[in-house]
Amino acid sequence: MRSRSPWLLLLPSLVLMAALFGWPLVQAVLAAFRDEGGFTLAHWQRLLTDPYFLPALRNTVLLIVIVLPVQLALAIGMALLVQARPRFIGGHFYLWCVPLAISELAAGLVWLSVFDNRGYLNSLLVSLGLSENGVQWLSYENTTTMLLTVVIAEIWRATSLVFVIVVAGMQVIPRDYDEAAQVFGASLGQRLRHVTLPLLMPSLQVALILRTILALQAFAVAQALTGRDFPLLVGETYEWYVNLRNPAVSSAVALVVLALSLGTALLYLRTVRQPEGAR
Amino acid sequence: MTIDVRDPVRPAPMLPPVDVAPLRRARLRATGVQAACVAVSLFMALPIVLIGLAAVSSRAALAEFPKPLVPSEFALDSLLSFLRATGTLPALGNSVLAGLYAVFWSLVVGAPAGYALARHAFRGKDAYQMFILLVRALPIVVLSVPLATMFLRLDVYDTVLAVTLVHTALALPTTVLITASIFVSVPADLEEAAQVFGCTRWQAARRVVVPLALPGLAASSIFTFVLSWNELLGATVVTLGHRTLPAQVLTSLAEASVAYRFAGGFALILPALLFIFVMRRYLLNLWGTTLR
Amino acid sequence: MAELILRDLAKTYPGASTRATDDVSLDVADGEFMVLLGPSGCGKTTLLRMVAGLELPDAGQIVIGGKDVTYLEPRRRNLSMVFQSYAVFPNKKVADNIGFGLRMRGVPADGVRRKVEWAADLLQLRPYLDRYPSRLSGGQRQRVAVARAIVMDADILLMDEPLSNLDALLRLNFRAELKKLVAELGTTTLYVTHDQVEALSLGDRVAVLRDGVLVQCGPPGAVYDEPADEFVGGFLGSPPMNFLTGTVCTDEGRPRVDFGGQSVPVPAALSSYHGKRLRLGIRPEAIQLGDGGGLRGELQVLEPLGASALLTTDVCGQTIKVQAPATFRAEPGRRLALRLPVDQCRWYDPETSLLLEVR
Numbered sequence: 001m002r003s004r005s006p007w008l009l010l011l012p013s014l015v016l017m018a019a020l021f022g023w024p025l026v027q028a029v030l031a032a033f034r035d036e037g038g039f040t041l042a043h044w045q046r047l048l049t050d051p052y053f054l055p056a057l058r059n060t061v062l063l064i065v066i067v068l069p070v071q072l073a074l075a076i077g078m079a080l081l082v083q084a085r086p087r088f089i090g091g092h093f094y095l096w097c098v099p100l101a102i103s104e105l106a107a108g109l110v111w112l113s114v115f116d117n118r119g120y121l122n123s124l125l126v127s128l129g130l131s132e133n134g135v136q137w138l139s140y141e142n143t144t145t146m147l148l149t150v151v152i153a154e155i156w157r158a159t160s161l162v163f164v165i166v167v168a169g170m171q172v173i174p175r176d177y178d179e180a181a182q183v184f185g186a187s188l189g190q191r192l193r194h195v196t197l198p199l200l201m202p203s204l205q206v207a208l209i210l211r212t213i214l215a216l217q218a219f220a221v222a223q224a225l226t227g228r229d230f231p232l233l234v235g236e237t238y239e240w241y242v243n244l245r246n247p248a249v250s251s252a253v254a255l256v257v258l259a260l261s262l263g264t265a266l267l268y269l270r271t272v273r274q275p276e277g278a279r
Numbered sequence: 280m281t282i283d284v285r286d287p288v289r290p291a292p293m294l295p296p297v298d299v300a301p302l303r304r305a306r307l308r309a310t311g312v313q314a315a316c317v318a319v320s321l322f323m324a325l326p327i328v329l330i331g332l333a334a335v336s337s338r339a340a341l342a343e344f345p346k347p348l349v350p351s352e353f354a355l356d357s358l359l360s361f362l363r364a365t366g367t368l369p370a371l372g373n374s375v376l377a378g379l380y381a382v383f384w385s386l387v388v389g390a391p392a393g394y395a396l397a398r399h400a401f402r403g404k405d406a407y408q409m410f411i412l413l414v415r416a417l418p419i420v421v422l423s424v425p426l427a428t429m430f431l432r433l434d435v436y437d438t439v440l441a442v443t444l445v446h447t448a449l450a451l452p453t454t455v456l457i458t459a460s461i462f463v464s465v466p467a468d469l470e471e472a473a474q475v476f477g478c479t480r481w482q483a484a485r486r487v488v489v490p491l492a493l494p495g496l497a498a499s500s501i502f503t504f505v506l507s508w509n510e511l512l513g514a515t516v517v518t519l520g521h522r523t524l525p526a527q528v529l530t531s532l533a534e535a536s537v538a539y540r541f542a543g544g545f546a547l548i549l550p551a552l553l554f555i556f557v558m559r560r561y562l563l564n565l566w567g568t569t570l571r
Numbered sequence: 572m573a574e575l576i577l578r579d580l581a582k583t584y585p586g587a588s589t590r591a592t593d594d595v596s597l598d599v600a601d602g603e604f605m606v607l608l609g610p611s612g613c614g615k616t617t618l619l620r621m622v623a624g625l626e627l628p629d630a631g632q633i634v635i636g637g638k639d640v641t642y643l644e645p646r647r648r649n650l651s652m653v654f655q656s657y658a659v660f661p662n663k664k665v666a667d668n669i670g671f672g673l674r675m676r677g678v679p680a681d682g683v684r685r686k687v688e689w690a691a692d693l694l695q696l697r698p699y700l701d702r703y704p705s706r707l708s709g710g711q712r713q714r715v716a717v718a719r720a721i722v723m724d725a726d727i728l729l730m731d732e733p734l735s736n737l738d739a740l741l742r743l744n745f746r747a748e749l750k751k752l753v754a755e756l757g758t759t760t761l762y763v764t765h766d767q768v769e770a771l772s773l774g775d776r777v778a779v780l781r782d783g784v785l786v787q788c789g790p791p792g793a794v795y796d797e798p799a800d801e802f803v804g805g806f807l808g809s810p811p812m813n814f815l816t817g818t819v820c821t822d823e824g825r826p827r828v829d830f831g832g833q834s835v836p837v838p839a840a841l842s843s844y845h846g847k848r849l850r851l852g853i854r855p856e857a858i859q860l861g862d863g864g865g866l867r868g869e870l871q872v873l874e875p876l877g878a879s880a881l882l883t884t885d886v887c888g889q890t891i892k893v894q895a896p897a898t899f900r901a902e903p904g905r906r907l908a909l910r911l912p913v914d915q916c917r918w919y920d921p922e923t924s925l926l927l928e929v930r
Contacts (some may be wrong), residue, residue, distance in 0.1 A: 009395035010407060012388045013451055020426065020448035021414050027425035078319055086312045094555065095320045097562055098327070101551035103509035105525050109544025113330045116537070120329050123345035134344075156326060164562055176658035179625050182645040183652045184672035184723070194671070198662035209416075217418050220511050220529065224540075227533070234420045234512065241516060242530075247424050254421040261418055294578065294639075297632050301642040305627075 032252040043248040050249075052239070056231035057256070059222075062147065063232070064215045067154045071211065072204070074155065075162035076197075079170050099160040107157035108224025112138075115149045115225065140229035150230055153221045158214065162207045169203025170196070205268055212264045216257050233257050327548060334358055334545035341538055361542035370527035376439050377514070377523055378507040381446035382500045385454040388447070390496070393458025394484065398467065415452040419445075423516040430517055437519045445513040450503040457502065461495035462488065498561035505554050573636025573726040575599040575622065575759055580631035582617055591617040593783040594631070599727075604753055604760045606774035608767060610806065614783035615763045616731060622761060623729055624648050635726050646675075651723035655732040657716040659704045666691075666700040669718045690718040693752065710741045717749070721756060728753070730762040734769060746772060767807045771795060779803050797917060801924040804852050804917070810881060810892045813858075815851045816921060819844040831887035833866050835911055838929040841918060850919040855881070856894040857915035865910040868893075870903050884909065 032043055047053050078096060082089060099107065114120045115137040122134025137145045177199060181191045197204075219235035228239065233253055240250035333341065337354035340346075361367060396404065426445060430436040435444075465488050473483040489496075508525075515526040522530065528543040535543070555562070577597040583590045592614040599605045607615040620626040622633060624645035633641045640648050651672060659668050667674075669690055670683040678686075691697045694714040704712055713733060720728055733749070734742045750773050753760055764770055770777045771791040778788040779799075787799035798804035804812035817828035819837055826842045827834040828849050841849065856879075868884030868891055875897065882893040884907060893909060901907070918927040 006395040006399040006401045006404075009391040013392040013455060014407075014410075016388055016448060017410075017414055017451060020444060021417055021422060024422040024425035024429065025417065027428065028421050031425065074319075077315075081312055081316050081319070084309075084312045086309060086316055089316070090559075092316045092320050094559055095323045097559065098323060098552060098555050100562070101505045101509070101554040102548055103511060103525055103551075105511055105529055106509075106544050106547035106551070109528075109540050110326045110330045110548070112544070113333045113541055114326060118342075118344045118346065118537075120333075120346060120348070123347075126345040156322065160323075174656060174658070176654050176656050177660060179623075179645075180652065180654055180658040180660075181671075181675075182625070183623055183648075183650055183729075184719070185646040185675040186671075187646065187675075190675055194663070195660060198660075201662075213416055213418065217420060217512075220525075223529065224532065224544075234418070237420045237424070238512060238515065241424055241427075247428065250424050251421075254418065254424065257418045258421045261416060265416060294576065294632060294634055295637065296639065297641050298639045299642060301644055301647075302627075304644075305642070 028251045028254055031248050032255050035248065043246075043252045046246075047249050047252050050236075052228070052231045052236060053253070056233050056236045056253075059147070059230060060216060060218075060233045060260075063150060063154065063218065064212060066147075066151050067158075067215060068208070068211060070151075070155055071159045071162050072207070074159050075166045075207070076200075078159075078163050079166040080192075080196075082167055083170060096163060097160050099157050100164065102157060104157065104218060104220035105224055107153055108221040111149060111153040111156070111221075112225055138226055138229075140226070143230075146226050146230045149225055150222050153225065154215070154218060157221065158211065161214070162211055165203055165207040165210070166200065169200050169206075173199045209265050209268050212268070213261045216261050216264075233260075327552075330541055330545050330548070333541040338538060341541075357538040357542040358546070361539055361546060364531070364539065366522065366527050366531070367524070370522045370524045373439050373442070373521055374508060374524040377442040377446060378504040380439065380443040381450055381507040382503045384443065384447040385450040385503050386458075386496065386500065389451050389454030390458045392455045393460075394462050394488075396455065396459040397462035411452045411455055419449060419510070419513050423513045426513070427517050436517060437521050439521060441517040442507075442514050442523055445517055446503075446507040446510055449510065449513070450506050453506075454499055454503060457499040458492075458496065461492045461499070464495075465491045495561070498558055501554055501558050505551070508550060573759060574601045574634075575605075575727055575761065576632075576634040577618070577622070578632040578634075580618065580621060580628045580633070582614075582621060582626060582628050584617075590614075590783045592621070592628075592780075595780070595783070595785045597778055597785065597788065599759055599761060602757045602759055604762065604773060604775040606770040606777045607761065607763045607780060608765070608770040608777050608806075609780035610765055612782075613780040615765075615780050617783075618780070619729055619731055619761060619763045622727065623650055623652055649723075649726045650729060651720040651725035651727075652729040653713075653716045653720045653731065653733040655735060657709075657712045657736070659712050659715045659719070661704050663703075664700070665696060665702055665704065665707070665715050668704065668715050669696075669700075669722055671719060672723045686722045687718075690722045693721070694718045710737055710745065713737060713745065717752070721752070721758075726759065728756075728758045728760045730760065732764055733762075735764070735766070749773070767809070771807070779806065781806075797926060798852070799926050801850065801852065801919055808854060810855050810894075812852045812854055812917075813891045814919070815853075815886070815889050815891065816848055817851065819847055819849050821845060830866070830889065833887055835865060835916070836913065837918070838913070840929045841927060848921045850921050850924075851911075852917040852919055853891075853911055853915055855892045857912060858891070858893045859910040859912065860893065860895055860899070861908055861910055865908060866891075867906050868909050870901055870905045870907055872903065873899075873901065882907070 033039055033041070035042060082093065112119070117134060117136060117138070121137070122131070125131040126134055135145065136142055137149050173196070177195050178191055181195045186194060217234050219232045219238060222230045222232050223235055228235065234257060237250045237253045237257070240246050240253060332348070332350055334357055335353050335355065336350035337352040337356065340350040340352040341357070343351060396408070423445070427436065430441045435441045469487050469491070470483045473487045474480060478486060511525045511529060514523045515529060518526060525547060528547065532540065577595060579594045579596055580592050581590060581594050582592045595614070595618060597605070607618060609615045617626060621628050624640070624643055627642055631641070632639065635648065660671065663671065666687050670687045673683045673686055687700070691700055694717060696711070696714055696718055699707060699711060704715065707715065713736070717733070734746060737745060746769060762773060774791055776789060777791050777794050779786045779794065781802055787794055787803050794803065795807055798807065798812065801814055804814070815830055817830040817834070819826055819841065820829050820834070821827070822834070826837040826839065826845065828837045828851060835851070837849065866886050868886040870882060870884055872883040874881040877897065879897050880895045880899045882895050884891050884893060886909070891909065918929060919925065920927055
């Protein structure tokens with residue numbers, strides 16, 4: 001009786017997850033490789049010849065490569081500020097966490113009010129006399145500025161998550177380690193390099209994996225800011241399903257996202273691991 | 280009469296003057312830290328203030344260029360027309376309903392599993408936890424299309440129930456992990472004591488553990504609600520007419536006026552400010568440690 | 572190596588209503604081993620942390636080797652420290668842990684290696700240099716922490732309850748080893764502990780703190796023999812000093828203190844206490860059992876402790892603990908003659924609890 005009861009408690013969650021995750025996953029794989037006539041690669045050919053797919057892949061990867069290091073550095077810096085316990089840190093902490101609960105779409109709209117042609121940034125530039133009519137930040141001809149706006153919006157929206165993970169990680173590191181480093185003559189930089197960051201590695205790993213997986217799924221920010229002018233992989237899934245009504249190709253794009261997710265997770269687990277025996 | 284057995288402090292001939300330069304350095308550093316905090320806070324808060332100002336600008340003020348920081352004319356007509364736009368209010372209702380249902384079902388299904396993880400040692404526990412973590416890593420986009428097909432066949436497509444199911448499943452892994460950590464922090468002794476005094480195992484769990492775990496469960500519920508409130512892709516794909524609010528805003532985006540966009544964005548953000556305020560003490564536990 | 576001077580150090584933690592340290596002044600001579608002793612919350616660790624620079628005092632001054640360091644950053648103080656939790660970096664191998672301070676100072680690699688090997692030999696850590704701390708026992712980790720501290724050639728060596736996390740046997744062995752090691756190095760040492768045995772066994776001098784105030788400071792023997800107040804007498808020694816309250820009277824012109832039917836002589840210097848109450852303090856091992864004279868106590872409990880026997884006796888309603896030879900045998904209820912040698916009696920004012928001068 002005693003040994004059976006945990007499984008009774010776990011059963012509902014297992015059933016629900018199998019029904020809503022397991023089965024659809026199998027269906028997604030089948031859909032991407034099958035049509036009425038059985039196995040086919042036609043959906044993949046269609047996807048690869050689509051002019052939006054490669055830019056979407058490139059943009060997605062580019063976004064991650066640019067945004068993640070910035071977020072990591074920013075979040076570590078913010079966490080160190082929290083550790084310094086300045087005045088009003090409660091208020092700062094609240095503001096730094098607000099984006100946690102802000103959806104991608106809302107974040108995109110927020111930055112739209114800034115980067116719009118007649119938005120706040122251009123208003124500022126024009127009234128300062130730095131520009132005559134403002135910069136067309138979101139124009140489809142301006143790939144660089146589009147990337148820049150999406151990068152800024154993503155940093156604004158998702159740094160909080162990394163920040164919270166890093167702060168939580170820092171709080172479980174006993175203060176003794178840092179104090180020992182101080183007494184033994186380490187400067188702030190040396191303490192970071194030799195003590196804080198290595199001990200923080202498990203948290204950083206979690207943050208990196210989670211953020212990469214989430215960043216691979218980003219699309220609404222770009223959608224709100226640029227429409228389809230700055231395509232991202234998940235945006236393509238949405239496009240293929242909702243507007244082009246082609247679930248098969250949509251599934252194929254989704255599988256690309258899945259493969260990238262699993263790939264990066266494995267990569268991080270291999271590279272950011274602690275040396276054997278440490279800890 | 281009394282003697283002082285303390286060592287007489289030798290009068291040191293000349294003590295050097297107190298060096299206050301390090302104090303000045305420390306104060307300078309504190310100022311720097313404060314300035315950095317303010318800078319980050321500005322970066323986080325300013326955009327929200329800006330969209331808030333845009334949302335309460337009159338149409339004329341919104342059309343101005345260059346726009347002053349504080350709008351020349353305040354008006355609620357953007358917000359009101361956003362609320363009056365077709366689909367907004369029903370979508371708001373759908374969002375709230377889907378969120379509440381998801382909270383309920385994820386707790387009903389997830390909390391027992393969390394309890395089992397916290398209180399039982401059993402074979403397959405590691406495998407179960409591994410499974411949960413794996414599920415967390417699955418991008419919702421992979422699942423949403425087959426789910427839509429499945430819901431079509433089950434005749435629940437384009438209902439709040441469909442959105443609820445998706446969001447419950449999404450929130451479930453986190454709910455299990457959070458509730459497990461909550462139940463771990465409620466001492467098993469208390470529960471055993473209750474059993475000694477004649478409660479059944481179920482009564483002990485209900486009368487002793489649940490009340491103690493309530494604040495944590497509440498926090499976990501808000502987490503689920505936030506997730507459901509913000510989730511966009513799944514909700515868009517499994518509905519057509521009965522959208523949630525973000526899905527409604529997203530699908531109207533293409534034809535929407537600037538005023539509608541800003542009002543919609545601001546309406547989506549307002550609850551976020553409240554959520555984080557209510558949750559600020561639990562943030563580190565929810566988004567921090569239990570995500571491992 | 573250097574002299575350490577603390578002057579009027581005061582510190583109140585934010586939000587606390589009482590001072591963690593209350594105008595503490597202390598001089599530690601060059602090469603001296605000073606132990607800060609007191610119960611938890613007495614301010615000894617705060618004092619140590621102020622010397623380390625990990626806390627800043629609200630007022631007062633700290634001077635190391637003639638240089639003011641009151642507010643100086645820890646890393647500029649040329650200290651080394653052994654932490655209660657060891658604080659051995661889990662991400663560094665033993666050798667890198669021991670050499671950490673030297674590397675931070677920019678000592679070249681081969682210099683670091685020579686020093687590390689020297690310390691590893693001293694502390695029998697040679698076989699473990701290539702291991703991570705997670706694969707060491709608690710005692711070995713503590714050795715790493717000590718090795719890391721001694722390679723520094725620091726002006727002052729700080730130790731914060733370094734033995735408290737070790738189990739009893741290990742603590743006993745390592746205590747002697749530590750004493751030998753520090754004596755050989757000759758470094759000025761400030762050592763914090765709540766364990767009075769540790770304090771007595773290690774210190775050149777012992778400073779007893781209570782509620783942030785320095786109560787007594789002196790060589791272990793002096794502090795043990797002549798506790799400056801009843802708190803020190805009760806805190807040092809196990810079992811603690813006995814305290815008896817009596818009234819001073821005169822018998823045949825000589826002052827005596829009467830405990831209610833039984834009395835002992837009082838030094839003439841205290842005759843001014845005539846008619847007033849007085850407290851007698853005496854160590855359990857100073858009381859002699861035997862042939863009349865002194866007090867009569869009724870044996871209540873006899874506890875054989877191996878090397879000795881501990882007697883609980885009742886004298887006129889007050890309890891006196893007596894340390895007797897291990898061979899001592901008697902049934903509870905028997906009346907024992909307790910002789911209190913005059914030179915072992917300490918006298919305290921009942922109002923202030925302070926030791927009274929009798930010479």
